[in-house]
Amino acid sequence: MAGSDPYAILGVARDATPDQIKSAYRKLARQYHPDVNPNDPSAEEKFKEVSTAYAVLSDPEKKARYDQYGVTDDQAGPSGNPGDFFGGAGGFGDLFEAFFGGAGAQQSRRAGTIRDGDDIRAEAVVSLREVLDGIEKKVSYRRSVVCDTCGGMGTADRSTPPRCNECNGRGVVTAVKQTFIGSIRTQTACPKCRGEGFTVPNPCGSCQGQGVVPKSEELFVSVPVGVESGQTLRVSGRGSEGIRGGTPGDLYVVLHVADDSRFEREGRNLATQADISFAQAALGDTILIDGLSGQLEINIEPGTQPGDTFRIKGEGLPRLGGGSRGDLFVQLNLVVPKKISDAEAALLREFAELRGETVPKGAGKGGFFEKIFKKR
Template sequence: MSEDFYDVLGVSRDASEDEIKSAYREKASKYHPDVSDDPNAEEKFKQAKKAKEVLTDDEARQAYDQLGHDRFEEAEKRGGFGGGGAGGDPFGGFGGNGGPFGDMNDIFEQFFGGRQRQGNATRQGRDLQTRLTIELEDAYHGTEKQMTINRPERCSDCNGKGHPPDADAQTCSGCNGSGQQTRVQQTPLGRVQQTMACPECEGSGTIYSTSCSACHGDGQVMNEATLMVDIPAGISSGQTLRLEREGAPGENGGPNGDLLVEITVESHADFEREGDDLIYRLPISFPQAVFGDELEVPTVDGAATFDIPKGTQSGETFRLQGKGMPRLRRRGSGDLYVYVQVVTPESLNEEQRESLKAFAEAGGEEIDVSEGFFEKIKNSL
């Protein structure tokens, strides 16, 4: 029993294609026969390369996950799979609903349906994903943020070709230079023909005598890139910005993919956010609640004043229109809601105690101010 492809690369079974390629590059740099002293380096390098070929091909990976390692290799030996492409007898051993072959339509679509891959065709690179954390003020005003990421880039030593310019080139014997192989399989649905990228030359139609020492034939290297991200005013946590052509390099001269930046807006010490609205909790004194007052409250864009009316109760809410967050890519702003909380002092001097006692008696209440008056106020509000 040979080693599972996921174990060969040291990745999880739900690893992304970028994670698989990154793991392969690490293995290649460690076990490439030109640089490694390991006596089994050549075999380990071949295992890592094969694992990468299968797990970065969507169709082959689906077959590998469903068949398992041993049955996948058996099918490959029978000509069922080739170097990261899917073919062969895909129905043998498949379970699922609807009999021993499962859902025939689904299986047919999985292995033979859809657009066939052209080995040397130009293809756009994959989109990459990352995250960026910003402050509430950045989301309010909109800004430009600098970020640094590690990403795959086209190898500058070989211009993404995977081999030195002076490498000897030979026509691939596996595909006679076409970059493709065609296989015909007999299935319960009849004879099915599948065209796939040649596994021997990886679709190029040419075999080169040496691989690029910088990228070990992969055509890509991991580099650190510093980018500027335009943050639009009003953006919220969980929303994603797309940076065009900042993703992984394309294949065979194709354009780069995009970089998707998921935004997280940090919590703020003063404000809570609900959509485009902001919430501020304002403590006021008992006299301010009774007699009213003109108060100043913070906003993200400076202070604002508003009037507290006489007889304000603890828990009342006041709306300051247009003082919330800007609406993303729309006109106008949300509102600022001010929640008022009446604060009861923890201690009183003699003059305060007498004044409040007189207040209580004027209202027809006989109460011990020092022990229970403020507690009664809090409970009544």
């Protein structure tokens, strides 16, 4: 397989214009297209390579990241050489996940001894009330910070670690294998420096040559109103620190909205239940229920049925970042008393009689159903 610098694959200069990149891609894509080269696996391979390179260089964001970092393929093993970007065992999908994925632990490798800091993931739990109001939330996490003793060099004398002489600082060694489709170059992490590209002959005692030490930290993050579970806040530069000139990673705070037994949430709307008695349902009443920002009064009309639902406008939650609030839906739950006194029973029988209903006899004695219900 050829090298993997997308510029080299497309045969364009690093400062090529989008038009030049596009036309170079079109030319190569026509040349290597599988339809033009049936049953030619090497052309197909080349076609994939060309498409992959164009996918990077035609996307301003991906191109910028490639230009900035040169190489970032953790899945295929650490490597310090921009030419290895598309090499290694990881497939196209793996690579892009590792490179452009979301809030995962990502790491960028750079040439030489520079090491960028890892991204860090932390979690924060917020209540529904905090979703309504927004909050500055304290987040605790651990990240790597530059070792004070060696200033991040990793060496006891604070000198720059020497380049590995086995791989000449590239971090990878190349082997050429002969196969039926020709020679294939494979690259593996350098065994001497374990892919680092440098060795630390006199490691710093405080960080064992790592240049960084773990540290517990706390930070207040602004949680905007309207957040939902799983949404993530990124705090730029608050991940692990880079060393020897590397940039720090980012801190990703994954938010969880705590369950509130009073409310169910669906987007901006909330739902709750309120218990009412048969007398309240029949006669009508005014009751107080718990809203998110305080108690709310609702009017029960005479003749209200079990399960009837009220919609209270503007008592839900705002959209992410603010805006008008959704609604609160209140479902009425008719509660039948579990035990009633003899006097109450007499009144209920009278009530039934007045309405011309069959007067209930009450539960029988010793019957099949009584045996079952008695257990309750």
